[in-house]
Amino acid sequence: MMTVTAVTPGAPPVPVVKKRPPVIVDFARSQPLAAFSMFFILTLVFASIFAKWIAPYDPFALDFAVMLQEPSAQHWFGTDNFGRDVFTRVLYGAQTALMIGILASFFGSILGGIIGVVSGFFSGRFDFIVQRFIDVLLSFPIIVLAVVAVAMLGKFLVFGVDLNLVVAIAIPIVPKVARVVRASALTIREMPYIDAARASGFGPARIIFRHMTPNVFAPFIILFAAFVAQAILLEASLSFLGLGVTEPTPAWGLMLSGNAADFYREAPWMIIFPGLAISVTVFAFNLFGDGLRDYLDPKFKL
């Protein structure tokens, strides 16, 4: 069907420009799974922020009258060996996981991103030396690096968040992000607009931050999303080993360690639900990251 436009005689016909849908709608259309994951993540974020009002119980209150109860209408996920409501603790655990996961991935990706861009920009000897450092960092499995870093840094609580734990989880992320961002920076460096910027007499700082950084933003944001998942897993592993978050703070990995293992037979819900929470959250971040990659930069390989 033709689009009818009001045409005043004499005036050129006004072309009907199809308005692009808002980014979020476009994203949801092309990546429905990722959009759904994003919705889930946002819900989780809100639920954890308002946990105080949503949670049916106090996460710290011990109530030995209702120890090890199976899931019921009162206690959706059952209760643990101290009579604490598992659902409440899983909800509060989301606070810990998201806070540490997002912060660690943020710091790690920012630092890695800066190192990557700068190293890619200067190339030559400087790049060579930086890359050798990154080689060293990459020859540790991430958990090994994080375990040593956690032991080295100790605890440093700010508003109830162990900032040193965040740093320990961010450290293994830095070299990985730096590698990928550097590769992008190397291709961008050869682009005509960088030559143009150089020819205009701009200094390295300006070229790096005004011309290159915006162009490595797509891989950066994809990496950030992907590493939130990694960071959440790492936090859970560290807390499980007794090196991360400590009692009585509710954290998913911590809920699985220690006591939980004594109740395989009596209270399997103590093991099932926190693990499920980790898996579903990591799953959502992975799907979201994948979708974001396909949407922003289909050629980009992680």
Place this chain on the structure above:
Amino acid sequence: MARYIFKRLLYMIPTLFGVAALIFFMLRVVPGDIVELKLRGDGANVSEESIQAERTRLGLNRPLYVQFGDWMVGVATFDLGKSMWTETPVIDEIQNRFTLTIQVAFMATIIAVLLALPLGIISALYKDSWIDQVIRLFTIGGLAMPSFWVGMIIILTLLNVFNWLPPITYTPIWVDPVANLSQLIWPALAVGYRYSAVLTRMVRSQIIEVMLEDYIRTARAKGVYERLVIGRHALRNALLPAITVLGLEFAFLIGGLVVTEQVFNLNGIGRLFVQAVTKNDFTLVQGIVMLIAVIFILTNLLVDILYAYLDPRIRYGGK
């Protein structure tokens, strides 16, 4: 080829030196060392003098660079020193646990390959069908579930469904293979599942790519059976990059084991590592980290060599 390998081995030295320096100085930043923990750990009232005496005995009072130099000389001569806690040589401590961890790692790799090959091939051949979606869900799930939790779920299932628990005491495979396997298959499964997820994705994307190649069309045009087209022509070419992933993700495996050993009460390297870190046993931590780094770097070298060997188009080092 020999030159290439030699060059790569040579490159290992600075990287390993970097690893050694990093781990050494990272550990030394810790306030409070093993001596405090060892003598005062249980609240005992120990005089400052005996603490200093113990420090001197362990060589912790020497300047850092002397300690580091000493340790580096040791590493170069394959002497990793003594554990600061048990006073047994680090090599012996590691050796006892090493066979167990390597066996589990090896079994996990086999499980991962056995899972990933068929799954990857099927999902590539039935791309975008429901079966591809199911497999995709299975693999993303493998990436999302922490392997220690998969391990716990395995134990939970064994206990509640079969009313059976894997044996707790470790039996070497040459003593009683059945007892050994019935204990180690479960952690291998937990870690291998996660490992297989990465591999499945790689196999799938490689096969999809290879199936578009000219030689596949030629083979089909010749009237080669589809089974042979896939088995002989596609698979061989698709597997090469998959091998790389196997090497690259080896860290995954070790990382998974560090935590999973805890779940299954296995006294492997991972458990030893965590214990050593919490006890500030510097020499032991250093030894384990060096070992892991060496294995990691060697695996990657091995993968590259295998890659060149299997694909005659790739020749490293030129000329």
